[in-house]
Amino acid sequence: MLNFLKKTRLITLSFLTLMTSAHAAVNVDDIIKKSNLASYYAGEDGSAQARMIIVDANGNKQMRQFTILRKDQEDLGDQDMLVFFSRPTDVQGTVFRVTKKVQGDDDRWLYLPALDLVKRISAGDKRTSFVGAHFYYEDVSGRNPAEDNFTFISSDDNSYLIKAEPKDPSSVEYAFYQITIDKNTYLPMKASYFNEQQEIIREMQVLAVQDIEGFPTVVHAKMTQLSDGSFTEMQFRNVKYNVGLPESIFSERSLRTPPKTWLR
Amino acid sequence: MKKVTFIQMILLLGLSISSSQVFAQTEQAHKSTNKLETEKTSQATKQIPSLSTDVWQDEWANDWQETTELSPWKFGYFAEVAYGRFMQNNVVESNTSLSELRGRVNVDYSHELFEFTAKGDLLFDEVLQQTDVNTKELNIAFSPLNNLDVKLGRQVLTWGTGDYVFLNDLFNKDWQSFFSGRDDEYLKSASDSVRMTSYWRDFTLDLAWTPDFSPDNYLTGERFSFYSPILKRNIAPNENFIVEQTQDSQWSARLATSIQGVEYALYGYKGFWTTPLGINHQGMAYFPKMNAWGASALTPLSNGIFNVEFSIYNSLEDSQGNQAAIPNSQVRALMGYEQEIVKNLTVGLQYYLEKTQQYDAFIQSTLFQSTLFANEQVDEYRQLATVRLRYSTLQQKLVYSLFAFYSPTDQDSYLKPAIHYRYNDNYSFSAGANIFSGSKPYTFFGQHQANTNVWFRGRFSF
Numbered sequence: 001m002l003n004f005l006k007k008t009r010l011i012t013l014s015f016l017t018l019m020t021s022a023h024a025a026v027n028v029d030d031i032i033k034k035s036n037l038a039s040y041y042a043g044e045d046g047s048a049q050a051r052m053i054i055v056d057a058n059g060n061k062q063m064r065q066f067t068i069l070r071k072d073q074e075d076l077g078d079q080d081m082l083v084f085f086s087r088p089t090d091v092q093g094t095v096f097r098v099t100k101k102v103q104g105d106d107d108r109w110l111y112l113p114a115l116d117l118v119k120r121i122s123a124g125d126k127r128t129s130f131v132g133a134h135f136y137y138e139d140v141s142g143r144n145p146a147e148d149n150f151t152f153i154s155s156d157d158n159s160y161l162i163k164a165e166p167k168d169p170s171s172v173e174y175a176f177y178q179i180t181i182d183k184n185t186y187l188p189m190k191a192s193y194f195n196e197q198q199e200i201i202r203e204m205q206v207l208a209v210q211d212i213e214g215f216p217t218v219v220h221a222k223m224t225q226l227s228d229g230s231f232t233e234m235q236f237r238n239v240k241y242n243v244g245l246p247e248s249i250f251s252e253r254s255l256r257t258p259p260k261t262w263l264r
Numbered sequence: 265m266k267k268v269t270f271i272q273m274i275l276l277l278g279l280s281i282s283s284s285q286v287f288a289q290t291e292q293a294h295k296s297t298n299k300l301e302t303e304k305t306s307q308a309t310k311q312i313p314s315l316s317t318d319v320w321q322d323e324w325a326n327d328w329q330e331t332t333e334l335s336p337w338k339f340g341y342f343a344e345v346a347y348g349r350f351m352q353n354n355v356v357e358s359n360t361s362l363s364e365l366r367g368r369v370n371v372d373y374s375h376e377l378f379e380f381t382a383k384g385d386l387l388f389d390e391v392l393q394q395t396d397v398n399t400k401e402l403n404i405a406f407s408p409l410n411n412l413d414v415k416l417g418r419q420v421l422t423w424g425t426g427d428y429v430f431l432n433d434l435f436n437k438d439w440q441s442f443f444s445g446r447d448d449e450y451l452k453s454a455s456d457s458v459r460m461t462s463y464w465r466d467f468t469l470d471l472a473w474t475p476d477f478s479p480d481n482y483l484t485g486e487r488f489s490f491y492s493p494i495l496k497r498n499i500a501p502n503e504n505f506i507v508e509q510t511q512d513s514q515w516s517a518r519l520a521t522s523i524q525g526v527e528y529a530l531y532g533y534k535g536f537w538t539t540p541l542g543i544n545h546q547g548m549a550y551f552p553k554m555n556a557w558g559a560s561a562l563t564p565l566s567n568g569i570f571n572v573e574f575s576i577y578n579s580l581e582d583s584q585g586n587q588a589a590i591p592n593s594q595v596r597a598l599m600g601y602e603q604e605i606v607k608n609l610t611v612g613l614q615y616y617l618e619k620t621q622q623y624d625a626f627i628q629s630t631l632f633q634s635t636l637f638a639n640e641q642v643d644e645y646r647q648l649a650t651v652r653l654r655y656s657t658l659q660q661k662l663v664y665s666l667f668a669f670y671s672p673t674d675q676d677s678y679l680k681p682a683i684h685y686r687y688n689d690n691y692s693f694s695a696g697a698n699i700f701s702g703s704k705p706y707t708f709f710g711q712h713q714a715n716t717n718v719w720f721r722g723r724f725s726f
Contacts, residue, residue, distance in 0.1 A: 054659070056659075060687075060688055061688070062688055062689050063689055086338075088689035088690075088725065089339075089340035089341065089342070089370070089689075089725050089726065090340075090342070090689070090692070090725045092338065092340055092370075093372075105564060105567065107525060107564065114420070114449040114452075115420060115422055115448065115449060115451075115452050116419070116420040116421055116422040116452070117422045120527065120562055120564075120569050121569070122564070122567060122568045122569045122602055122603050122604055122610070123564065123567060124567070124604035124610075125604055125607045125608070127607070128607055128608055129659050129660055131660070132659050132660040132661065132686075133659075134659070252468065252520075253413070253461070253463060253468070256413070256461075257379075257405065257407070257413050260374065260376070
């Protein structure tokens with residue numbers, strides 16, 4: 001009996017191996033590339049209003065509301081971003097500027113209106129909370145695919161399941177993560193982060209996708225901390241692509257004098 | 265001045281809040297004019313399937329639907345209570361370094377052609393026993409040309425690369441706030457100025473003109489004591505500290521650019537020393553004339569930010585350095601580095617050097633005036649090192665911080681430990697201390713040993 005079980009397992013295993021090799025035709029790197037494009041590089045540029053609700057383990061809520069302007073220097077390449085905070089009142093007028101760099105550290109600036117202070121901030125750990133939310137800086141701006149090794153796990157009619165292992169495990173808080181990527185839109189619909197014990201510690205779920213000017217766009221997502229059930233939900237509205245943002249607005253001037261024309 | 269009790273303060277604050285509701289109503293009126301717009305948007309958003317709409321069931325959810333962004337008005341308010349006390353006997357009148365209730369109203373109006381900002385505090389200050397309306401900002405900003413921004417009115421101005429150490433930033437500071445544990449926002453006071461910023465290629469040119477000289481809020485003895493070289497002890501003259509006022513204007517300029525990620529800037533200043541460091545013929549303190557120029561560079565460097573800055577202060581009324589009653593010229597230099605060394609822990613280090621020019625003439629002149637002062641003078645090269653530690657935890661709700669100044673030449677130090685807890689979007693609490701120590705009673709920080717204090721603040725923002 002035991003033998004039989006062993007055999008079946010062997011057969012199943014070799015069957016799985018066969019399947020995997022059949023799917024090797026599906027280029028993982030290609031999927032990741034398309035997914036990265038779909039998630040972070042839609043259009044040449046874009047603008048959106050966003051809000052987050054941050055709910056801690058005790059159910060206490062905090063809110064954030066901001067407008068994002070983005071311009072790609074090139075697809076899958078460097079990007080310029082401006083984030084204008086409008087809520088809550090204690091951060092109103094705060095502006096965050098990032099030049100996301102594929103090679104090397106991002107450039108980041110913060111404008112604090114009460115002090116009229118433009119502060120260059122160090123690139124820092126990208127896996128720290130973005131303005132107190134469960135989303136990390138990296139979740140908002142996009143993790144560089146070059147930092148993980150991807151392997152194909154499975155696929156069904158709608159999606160691919162891909163495993164990502166960090167090349168530098170000391171740089172992250174997880175052992176690996178699995179992403180479910182939609183076959184049609186290439187948007188990651190779910191990402192589960194595992195610890196060494198193979199337990200899920202953190203999970204991102206897309207709750208709503210909308211077609212905006214032909215670009216499938218995530219308009220509602222949730223990040224949950226499984227250890228205590230705390231989470232952040234993020235919603236987008238007024239999403240626009242290819243609005244023609246001039247390169248010049250991604251400068252110190254916009255921190256002190258927000259470019260009104262592009263914030264409507 | 266009439267003494268205001270705490271109960272009266274609370275009553276008055278209540279009044280200020282109810283008057284702020286008038287603003288809220290105006291905002292409401294604006295919202296309803298945008299109703300049509302709103303209905304369109306809400307129809308569009310209805311198509312979004314939401315699996316967890318329950319968490320949005322609050323005031324904010326409605327706000328989102330009403331597209332507040334379309335209203336040209338923005339309002340913000342907070343009320344804050346603050347208390348602090350000295351840790352030892354001090355010669356000042358009160359043992360409390362801070363005891364106040366503050367109500368803040370921020371109003372912004374955004375028009376296509378201009379931006380109007382007003383920020384004001386109603387402050388019941390028990391230490392000074394007075395009630396004040398302080399206009400923090402009252403200005404209008406517009407762009408008359410494509411490459412020119414103008415800001416006119418009361419505003420806060422900041423530049424330079426130092427962290428709590430200022431070289432080319434000669435805009436007025438409020439040292440009383442800094443020493444008492446008020447929010448950092450109050451370290452920078454506002455001035456009635458015109459700021460013009462023009463952009464040409466990769467260069468930014470800033471010009472700030474303050475028609476009426478705006479000095480620092482320096483120590484006068486009303487809240488903190490300071491050392492008197494004549495009496496050889498700390499004094500708190502308060503109203504008896506008479507300073508000859510200056511009406512003339514200040515000019516500040518900055519030319520900035522960025523080349524391959526490195527930010528460079530040149531600075532110029534024409535005005536006065538911002539604290540009354542001179543003594544006039546009547547024996548009264550005054551603000552001697554001073555011009556300054558300098559430069560800075562700031563660049564990312566191995567996961568951190570590195571900065572250098574220098575400034576040359578020309579004390580115009582004492583160009584030979586031999587006037588004991590007027591400060592000598594100085595060369596100031598700063599070097600700094602800041603990095604997040606482990607997750608959520610940022611460390612900043614700075615080294616600052618202040619060279620007194622014509623030092624020999626300076627010592628000779630003080631000797632000539634009186635041997636009393638000679639051995640109490642600052643070193644030719646005054647050095648200062650600072651360390652900033654900032655650790656944030658509980659998803660940035662709790663922040664521990666420490667800022668330390670240490671001068672090896674003055675053998676004195678100033679520690680600013682603080683804890684900040686942001687309970688939610690409305691309530692936040694902070695507590696900390698200002699700890700001065702030194703081996704001599706007359707040095708820059710050493711003279712403030714008696715001013716060592718602890719403080720607490722609670723703020724309600726809405």
